[in-house]
Amino acid sequence: MTNEKTKRVATQISMRGTTYDKIREYCIAHKISIAKFVDELCSKYLDRIAAKAEAKPKSKPKQKADNGAKQTALDHRKVRW
Numbered sequence: 653m654t655n656e657k658t659k660r661v662a663t664q665i666s667m668r669g670t671t672y673d674k675i676r677e678y679c680i681a682h683k684i685s686i687a688k689f690v691d692e693l694c695s696k697y698l699d700r701i702a703a704k705a706e707a708k709p710k711s712k713p714k715q716k717a718d719n720g721a722k723q724t725a726l727d728h729r730k731v732r733w
Contacts, residue, residue, distance in 0.1 A: 665690075 679686050 675686055675689060679689050
């Protein structure tokens, strides 16, 4: 993430206590804030997803073959009560 000044919004997220403890220990050891760690991790993850979506070729939608085919016997419109 670049060092650009961006508007920060105070938010809260819920997570398991064990996950929070691991993040906290990591951040203390690497001298970074938890907010910065979570922000950068989320940003990288979302960028990776976006890159995969752009690289994925779009498939053409399949067209239904309508050759005057009769409806199947399981079709509710054909069942006689």
